[in-house]
Amino acid sequence: MIAGLSLSFGAPLVLAGLLALPVIWWLLKLTPPRPQTEAFPPLRILQRVLKSEETPSKSPWWLTLLRLLLAALIIFALAAPTLNPRETLISGNGPVALVIDNGWASTTNWDETVSTAGTIIGQATDAGRPVSLVFTAENTDNDATPVEAATALERLAAASPRPIPVDRIAAFERLATALEGDQLGSLAFLSDGLDAEATDAAAEIAGQLGAGETLLYEPSIEGITALTAADNSTDALVVDAIRPSGRETGYQADILAVDSQGREVARTQLGFGTGETEAQARFAIPVELRNDIARLEVENRENAAEVRLVDDSFRRRRVALVSGEAADLAQPLLSPLYYISRALEPFADIVRAQSADLSDAIPNLLEQRPSVVVLADIGVLPDSAREALETFVENGGYLVRFAGPRLAATTGEDTLVPVNLRQGERQLGGAMSWVEPQTVAPMDGQSPFAGIAVPDDVTVARQVLAEPSVELSERTWASLADGTPLVTAESLGAGTIVLFHVTAEATWSNLPISGAFVDMLRRIVSQSRADGGAPADADEAAKSLPPYRVLSADGRLIAPGPDAEPLETGSEVAVDAAHPPGLYGSEDGYRAINLFAADDELAPLPALEWGPNTADMQYQNEEAVDLAPWLLAAALFLFALDALALLWLNGGFARLRSLATRRGETALPVVLAAAFGASVLAMTPGPAMAQETQDTEPGEQASSGPLDLEDMERAIRATETTHLAYVQTGDSAVDDLSASGLSGLTQFIASKTALEPGDPMGVDIETDELAFYPLIYWPIDPTTPMPSDDAISRIDAYMKQGGTVLFDVASDAMTGFSSGNASSGEMRLRDIIGDLDIPPLEPVPQDHVLTKSFYILEEFVGRYTDSELWVESLVEDAEGEMRPARGGDGVSSIMITSNDFASAWAVDDAGLFLFPTNTSDPTQRELAYRAGVNIVMYVLTGNYKADQVHIPALLERLGQ
Secondary structure (H helix, E strand, O other), X not given: OEOOEOEEEOOHHHHHHHHHHHHXXXXXXXXXXXXXXXXXXXXHHHHHHOOOOOOOOOOOHHHHHHHHHHHHHHHHHHOOEEEOOOOOOOOOOOOEEEEEOOOHHHHOOHHHHHHHHHHHHHHHHHHOOOEEEEEXXXXXXXXXXXXXXXXXXXXXHHOOOOOOOOOHHHHHHHHHHHHOOOOOOEEEEEOOOEOOOOHHHHHHHHHOOOOOEEEEEOOOOOOOOEEEEEEEOOOOEEEEEEOOOOOOOOEEEEEEEEEOOOXXXXXXXXXXXXXXXXXXXXXXXXXXXXOOEEEEEEOOOOOHHHEEEOOHHHOOEEEEEEEOOOOOOOOHHHOOOHHHHHHHOOOEEEEEOOOOOHHHHHHHHHOOOOOEEEEEOOOOOOHHHHHHHHHHHHOOOEEEEEOOHHHHOOOOOOOOOOOOEOOOOEEOOOOOOOOOOEEEOOOOOOOOOOOOOOOOXXXXXXXXXXXXXXXXXXXXXXXXXXXXXEEEEEEEOOEEEEEEOOOOOOOOEOHHHOHHHHHHHHHHHHHOOOOXXXXXXXXXXXXXXXXXXXXXOOOOEEOOOOOOOOEEOOOOOOOOOOOOOEEEEEOOEEEEEOOOOOOOOOOEOOOOOOOOOEEEEOOOOOOOEEOHHHHHHHHHXXXXXXXXXXXXXXXXXXHHHHHHHHHOOOHHHHHHHHHHHHHHHHOOOOOOOOOOOOOOOOOOOOOOOOOOHHHHHHHHHHHHOOOOEEEOOOOHHHHHHXXXXXXXXXXXXXXXXXXXXXXXXXXXXXXXXXXOOOEEEEEEOOOOOXXXXXXXXXXXXXXXXXXXXXXXXXXXXXXXOOOOOOOHHHHHHHHHHOOOOOOOEEEOOOOOHHHOOOOOOOOOOOXXXXXXXXXXXXXXOOOOOOOOOOHHHHOOOEEEEOXXXXXXXXXXXXXXXXXXOOOOOOHHHHHHHHHHHHHHHHHHHOOHHHXXXXXXXXXHHHOO
């Protein structure tokens, strides 16, 4: 064995043929007897005339060595040598049982597991023994029934790791049931090397099977880690990780924070010290970036445990703000919500009441499912608003209230405050006043505000007081230096009510203008749930969450399989085959289920007795290689070299060279190339692989084949300059009209702009490359053949890659996409675009870039004026003030009209118009050309004209 490799021979007796090598050497060296010399005078004359031709008395040493090597290679090949031969693993008689761990931890060594299991099954095949194949992460009935080895190999090939924990006791119970008391010949347990629940019970069942021999396989578990928690705290994102106990060396890895698009947001290092089983990684990045994180994963992750999914509770919270006073835009610093908004806006989405009527405003805000509702100085609440807020808090929401004159003047019991309040407020100069303003006491270590440092210059001059009670100290989160509560809180159902005993602005205290105020609000919001406080009817409507995306065993998010079941809302679910780790819900909101919880641990497989004769084994990580084909190939190659050597020694090359000279040709290189080619083909081991030709549909060019000369010339011409293109429909009249129309538009563009396009080019969408053209004009005629599915797919890919298609339903007024009275041309258009992946469409809005990309236009007319130009719909932002930029530089990938642009643009060779417009307005054709120029400029330049910098120039041109 050399460097971990081993070699065996299937027919070792054949190696005795090596003893014949000396005999072969002697035969090759055998020399014929020397001829007797007789004197003959004419020989002197013939010696000068004829060229002597000598025959060597013995073969050259290198030819002898070549032939000896050839013979040795054949002998070795006949001996059936095998590299890394499989050792005999099982013995005895009776069924062979393989129990294989295929949980999340088996992903790392799955190839070795399959290789080892395949070897055992192969040896069972040779011995004619049935095989029971059981997987510990499966729960399939009758999977442990003994079957033929060939069937077991098929099941093994179809198996794969599962992203769930293993259930060994269930697997061994299924095996015991399938055997029904029969004697088990051999038991092989291919473990993942980690401990699992009830492993000792599984080992006890295995011992009761009475196997004649037991093989226990344990892989190396070095480098296996699991992410157990992720805390998006105020200061940083903290990730907890564990690894198996008993590790004597340190371990380091990079942790990546990835957004929903798979882009890396940040990375940090995770480090385990020697002997340590727990470690933390900190992402000291802004909250805005942390809120974009969709998952955390170990770099080059190998299993699902090294991925931590985060759900809506990890992301930005929505905070609803309600004030008892109307906002004063002239004096924003006096607004009750000003400082709250400034503190929360960097890491939360703020929603405000749109009505001063709280009975309408608060229920409307709660319909937006905020995590936190802030009431600033609201004393009396309408009954409907109070009931809605109580339900909101009971369902898990946070209600944060701030004191003020209205709350201080409230009489009667208020169920939405954490403590009973005294009527009136305590202030400097009042009946209950201080000699001087009070400072804030240090935060208690058990308070949610623990760790927040309040500056000494933060003082309170006025507050509402809490009635003394037994629970007051437990409900106090922050207090003043004299012990009076500053912030109190109480749980109500699944939610919490928090009360600041001062106002939200700086009239009672300068706390709102301090950094501590920001930290306190962030701490409260970070403790809330993103879906907290959902109305009761919303929970009723979603009693279960369907699987949205699940983790594969190697940590990739994939579509859920048929075994995944919905998740009950609010329930604690154990990860299993019915509920694999992943995301449950929908794209609008989901809950993340992970493999590990915060208190979970990892441990190596304990030392247990799995049977009467348990043997520790090592996984096989090397594939057995049959060397016979390679040796025969080498022998054939040497045989070809021997043939070439004989040809050279016998003067064959000289005669071929003489023959080539007489014919004026160079035949020798051809012969040599043919001979070498034959030898190379002969040396190829295994079955000869003929060149496979790729099946292509009629008219489709194979992707791997080179372009022919015509295609190359067309590609060069299309890329030398900008060309407008049109779809060749197969109708010569329609195609000629498209060519004439685009030719007229090209001439107009060249005369009016700095762009000088080349002549328009027709494209066959079935075969031609479309990426060369920024704009393709497609006249829709119901009489032309419907394009094939492949052509539609090519057009769809062209549009996704940034191209634009202008559909023109010639001579067919568009009735609108929602109308039921569609014309034949429009029906054909619907058939075409029905298979295209396109966004919603809308007529070109007045503020669209198309209306000002070159000319300022209000409509897009052609030969006809009845149709609007339809483009991709651009959704306005939340304020509705601007149309945002999108992918593809904001260029619509599709335009649709029926104004027959081509007929309006078409000119003959003399530059005369081919078709009249449908109105007598002489400017219609000019407007049609301008529409074409705007479309081309829009496609080429994108949405840069949407920038506000262009507004003064546009207004000047409009004379405003």
